[in-house]
Amino acid sequence: MIQKIWFTLVWSFIKLGLYFYSNKITVLGRKNIPKRGAVLFAVNHPNGLIDPLFVTTTNSRQNHFLVRAASFKNPTIKKILESLYLMPIYRIRDGIKQLSNNQEIFEKCYKILDKGETLMIFPEGSHDKKRSIRPLSKGFTRIVFGALEKHKDLEIKVVPVGITYQHPSDFPTKVTINYGKPIGTREIFETNSGAKSINILKAKVSEQLEKLSVHITDDSNYETTLQKLTDAQVDFTKVDEVNKMIQSESIPNSKNAKTNFVKPLLYLIILNSIIPFFIWKIVRNKIDEIEFIDTFRFALNWFLCTFFYCLQAYIVSLFYGNTIGLFYLTISAFIVLLYSKLAPTNAKKHKEFNEFGKQV
Known part of the structure; x- marks a missing residue:
């Protein structure tokens, strides 16, 4: 019970954070989620650990997650992740000896599914910003069929989940689940x-x-097709529309990106969040994989900005009273929300970043 309360609190905090972080979150096919019974969500994986956050906060089922074992190396982080129903999955790159640990994890998955609960897994096996569905590993089938073999009366529904970003690693993010x-x-x-x-x-x-x-077929024409779509400033989050363009080879002509008229708000946000901003810039230089930009930017800035805005509001209230302190806190949050909802989300090549990132 305590773990469920803890999970719900963290889930609610993250859901609120994603609302502030996102220009628009579009959820399609929510009616396809079974309201009860064992479910395995099979999700594509373009954008690091922020992918499961968008999925779990857009459905009402309480999910258990399988994530790469490297995330569990730190003992403190390991305890936090386990408290949020995350479990490690080991791959060959983690060492052949480590693969034997997966059997214990599989047994836990069998019990979770037998209890009619849900499991989230990324069957592509790794994250990749490419706009292509990669070959799926058979690990998720091993979990499903292993549970069915062990529990003869069990039925498991596999629900595929597609995640598409307008531009992975950009802020504010725009995404369709x-x-x-x-x-x-x-x-x-x-x-x-x-x-x-x-x-x-x-x-x-x-x-x-x-x-x-x-989905753009990953062949010799991939880059050409992606470039045409980017130049046309298509809205990638309109999934059906873009896929029809790709299949019919009817991509619109090039057009100019939208001008960011609310950019002054961004500089105001940076000035008001100067300590979190500099901490983020230091951390950003240590991130080697583009797919983790969004994950770290969201997590670090959501927690740090929340803390520092509250701290700054408290300091303001000491000098000018509680009413002014509360007003400052409200305005600070409103400016972030205003920018995230009004800033244009242009189509960009993956090598481009905005002011909160770094060009690579």
Whole structure:
């Protein structure tokens, strides 16, 4: 019970933070989420640890997560992650000896699904900013079919989830979370051999993911197609519309990006958040993977800005009274919200960053 209360508090805090961080969050197919019973959410993975945050805060099911084991190296962070229902999954790159630890994790997953709860996994196996659905690993099928074999009366619905960003690593972010149709797994498991069951389930999930997110075939024409879409300033979060452009090869002509008329607000935000801003700039220089820009920017600035705005409001209240302190805190939050909702979210190549990032 205590863990659920803790999870709900953190979930609510993160959901509020994502609202401030995002220009627009579009959720499609929410009706496809089963209200009860075992569910495995199979999600594409373009943008680091912020991906599961968007998924878990846009559905009412309490999720358990499988994330890469490297995130659990620090003992303190390990305890925090475990308290939020995160579990490590080991890959070959973590060392062959570590792979044996996965069996214990799989057993935990079987119990979670048998209790009619939900599990979130990223079957591509790693994050990648490319606008393509990559080949899926069979790890998630092993969990599903392992649970079905162990619990004969269990049915597990696999729900593919597509995430598409207007531009990964940009602020404010604009994203679409698209829930696909549930895939029943008991019939696949019982009417096919093991290898065939795996291939069928992987194919069904891949097929949906390619429609639920913007998918450009990763071939020799990938960069050309992406460049044309970027030059046309398409709204990538309009997934169906963009996928039709790609499939019909009917991409609009180039157009100019929208001018950011509210940029002065950004400088005001930086001035009011000067300590968090400099801390972020230091941390930013240590981030090697572009896919983690959004994750660290959101987490660091949401927690730091919340703390420093409250601290600054307290200091203001000491000199000018509680009413002025509360007014300062309200205006500070309102300016951030105003900028995030009004700033243009232009289509950009992945190498470009705005003022809160760094060009690479």
